[in-house]
Amino acid sequence: MTDSGKNAILIIIGNEVLSGKTVDKNGVFLTRELRALGVEVQRVVIIPDDIDLIAEEIRTSRGRFDLIFTCGGIGPTHDDVTLAGIALGLGKALIRHPKLIEMIEQHYPPDDLAAQGRLAEVPEGTELIFSEGIRFPVLCFESIYIFPGIPELLVSKFEAIKERFRDRPFYLTKIYLAEKEYVIAETLRDVLKDYPDLLLGSYPKLHHPEHSLMLTLESKDRAYLEAAGENLIGRIPKEKIVKIDRGKSAGDS
Amino acid sequence: MTDSGKNAILIIIGNEVLSGKTVDKNGVFLTRELRALGVEVQRVVIIPDDIDLIAEEIRTSRGRFDLIFTCGGIGPTHDDVTLAGIALGLGKALIRHPKLIEMIEQHYPPDDLAAQGRLAEVPEGTELIFSEGIRFPVLCFESIYIFPGIPELLVSKFEAIKERFRDRPFYLTKIYLAEKEYVIAETLRDVLKDYPDLLLGSYPKLHHPEHSLMLTLESKDRAYLEAAGENLIGRIPKEKIVKIDRGKSAGDS
Structure with a gap:
């Protein structure tokens, strides 16, 4: 997992996920x-709606990963503490953003x-x-x-901004075998x-009718992947190979 | 999330999950x-098949959680490094267990x-x-x-040993409302x-036809849950309440 592209951590925040x-x-x-x-996701964590735990996660992730994504906990209720947790982790004050206040006043009735x-x-x-296609900003x-x-x-929201994350693609070859893994x-x-x-x-x-093992070969370097694939295929008895899916970009499938 | 029962972390180990x-x-x-x-799961992490990262996770989780579960990476190939990672995290040697060698020799042909x-x-x-129902031990x-x-x-494997984890149950009430969250x-x-x-x-x-909000109320103390539920229901206009599912054990549904 040491390719040279961008890496990322996903921080999923929500008691509802942890409680099943x-x-x-x-x-x-x-x-x-x-x-x-x-982009290579190197870590996913699921944590509770808890300010201190969110802050801790931000502190340990910053500097360690190129991209940090948080999901959840940004609504109006007591259990929506993600922004407070991120602020604490960053050592920043939690402020009311004038542009967001303006947008909320425009879009919502003044119920509460x-x-x-x-x-x-x-x-x-x-x-x-x-961005186009989203009413509220990311x-x-x-x-x-x-x-x-x-x-x-x-x-x-992700669709609206995803192009900013694009990196060199991964290429993937899958080899399906009728062979035991330990062999x-x-x-x-x-x-x-x-x-x-x-x-x-x-x-x-x-219990698969045709293959008992799937090998996945991946690289951002297509030529390297192809050479490695040929090397591997050359070492396996032909009658054990059920199917080969060669060299697709991970985004194609 | 501070009920007094046992808590747990789940450590999911596998490049195949992180690569989608x-x-x-x-x-x-x-x-x-x-x-x-x-049992209250307080944290889930998904990490790569990497000895050092597995060791780090074991070190930080030990003492912090009552129960630690790892999933994945215990087969015979190069990417199965969970046991080596756990050994490193514990500061223990990786040894070949005599009983396991005996079982493997009995059950597998001597191909490799x-x-x-x-x-x-x-x-x-x-x-x-x-335990009954499993051929190899946990x-x-x-x-x-x-x-x-x-x-x-x-x-x-989990079904075979799960009773050892049983704790006092959680009770759950769900209240479905036709109301906006911020109100x-x-x-x-x-x-x-x-x-x-x-x-x-x-x-x-x-976009749900009947309710726009679900509230979940939980406790290990059934009487406390019931009292809190009545208190909450008393504060909400009746016409906003679509449905109430009262006080089930979390294991029932």
Whole structure:
């Protein structure tokens, strides 16, 4: 996992996920989308709606990852403490952003200004990213992108700004085998001696009618991937190879 | 999230999850099962197949959580480094367990003893938990339970030993409302002043035909939950309440 592109951490914030009431969709979506853009997600954490824990996560992630994405906890209720947690982690004050107050006053009826005012609270220095297709801007502080927890809103906000994250793509070859994993383990080690930078995965599949093992080979260097793939294929008895999907960009599939 | 039962961290280990090739099922399964058993999952992390990162995670989690579950990375190939990582994090040697060697020799044909031997490697002091319904034991070191990444195997192993994790159950009331979240935000704060130990969540739902908000109230103390529920219901106009699901154990649904 040491390719030279941008890396990222996803911080999923929500008691509802940790208590099993909701299955996280946002982390799954962002993981796939970022990979397709050439960004390597190196860590995903799911943490509670807790100011101190959010602050701790921001502190330990800043400087360690190129991109930090938070999902969830930016609504108006007591359990929406993500922005307070990020502010604490950054050592910044939580302020009401004049532009956000203006937008909220325009778009919402004045039922409860106290709760609506909370929607304008951001760490001092937060950037607002406006884009086509989204009514409210994405919040960003340095390389920290702050997304809502509601999947529909997260998707539309991410789609609106995703091109800024694009990096060189990953290329992926999949080799499906009718072979036991422990029989081929030594062969895989030998390939990695010749191609140490290859991202090589081995995944047994139980009860599949055709293959019992899937190998994944990945690299941002297409020629390197092709050479490593040929090297590996040359070491495996032909009758054990069920299917090969060669050299696609991870964003294609 | 400060109820007095047992808490847990789930450490999901696998490049295939971080690269978006596989959607994690194990974390979702364990989160729900543990909640139903009365155990509070406080943190989930997804990390790569990397010895040092696994060791770091074990070091920071030990002492901080009552139960630690790892999923994935215990097969025979180069990317199966979970046991080496746990050993490093514990400061223990990685040894070949005599009982595991004996079992592997009995169950597997002697195609490749080197790779099979790796399947017997565990941190020194690892306990083997045998149980009905599983052919191979669950590996355990103190409160660290080491599960495979293949979902079918993980499920059967967890089912075989889950009763040892059982704690007092959580009780859950769900209240569905036709109301905007920001309108009710202040009411929820007031309820929490009277019932500070209530686990109270507020989740807007877009485009639902009947309700626009779901409130979740939880406690291990059933009487406390009921009192808090009545207090909250008393503060909301009746015509805004769509449905109430009262006081079930989290394991019932």
